[in-house]
Amino acid sequence: MKLSNNSQALVLHFGEMGSRWGFNRTVGQMLALLTIHPAPLNADQLSEALHVSRGNVSMGLKELQAWRLIERHHLPGDRKEYFTPAGSIWDMARIVFEERRKRELDPTLSLLRQQLLEEPQGEHEVYTQGKMQEIYELLEQLNSFANALHDMEAERLKSLMSMGASVSKVLNFGSKKKRPSGKVSTSDSTTNSTTNSTTNSTTGSPT
Amino acid sequence: MKLSNNSQALVLHFGEMGSRWGFNRTVGQMLALLTIHPAPLNADQLSEALHVSRGNVSMGLKELQAWRLIERHHLPGDRKEYFTPAGSIWDMARIVFEERRKRELDPTLSLLRQQLLEEPQGEHEVYTQGKMQEIYELLEQLNSFANALHDMEAERLKSLMSMGASVSKVLNFGSKKKRPSGKVSTSDSTTNSTTNSTTNSTTGSPT
């Protein structure tokens, strides 16, 4: 279990980012390592590669399985349990999206729905409920959108994402807002990654 | 500064959710309170209403200003600084989205871009780089999409969100996957919030 410099760096990076995506450092690292590693890994290998305790790995595996992001395998002649990602990168992204939707949207929607049933008392509360209504609608829209995403399978999702820029333009006809200069293709930075991004790894401008 | 039960509950709730959205409990509460309160509030009022120290409020205000989510006001004849949300609910959502994109996507894109420049050594690394490439493309797509969102102003964004379901359908023609039953409008739960959602507060079906 020796990692190349790049793999090492990526795993560490995903550890840091992981926390932003809803899991802790170790879990983020584990997911990254399982994803970029060509072969299934067992708990001891993860423990050694990431320098974390065996117990921690066990808890992390449990969590990743709860998310349905990894799956167990048994290699013939080996009693240990081995793990791999449960699907493609896009599958994983969809799962994380969906899970976050559940955690970040649903509880608030539920609370607001309940509160909006009550009759406001006085103009103060009228204002407050108005705002709650606005928040509710925003979250509902996000929710619908997330649902739609979830109904698509990976390839289709990919297409929609590439559409992003063009959809924007379509909706934008007649917009009052203008970008600083009068250039024709102002949103080029968003469009140059439509279909052929598979090959050009040198195009992207470094931060 | 007495809050109604509902306001109180909402503020507390946003405190808990806030952490999922990138700020801490107090900041989440402050933002919620400023949003649903009809009048501008000063630091002392926030401190009292939320039962947190004056210093904590000061730090929270600083952070919310850094996010450009609130703005300062001065009331005539009062030396204190008062605060209100800096824009509409939708403006705020856009800002949070954009900020999260910066924090959650950009650093990883930057790292991967750099790593993909190197020549893989051996089939092991070929596999690893392949995965990195996939992740890179996924994040690039998300990024384009986020950029597109950002370029739209609030109303347009709202439209796009309502489009979610229909866009899905468009992309879905010819899909191999089928929903359990053969009903015609299977994704109705996502389509009933298209354009007139501004008025009907009772339509939403409880969880």
Next chain:
DNA sequence: TAATATTTTCAGAAATTTCTGAAAATTCAA
């Protein structure tokens, strides 16, 4: 200018989250 009001800062306290490692539980083969 001084006197007062208001805001900001930041060291340490408190709260929360994550991690360890040894013991308990489970699994598997014989």
Next chain:
DNA sequence: TTGAATTTTCAGAAATTTCTGAAAATATTA
């Protein structure tokens, strides 16, 4: 069954984040 291999659990330790409150800094008025 038994016992060795493996996994899980969980109490407390360590690390991290958040919060307090008093002192320092800044702003305002007279």
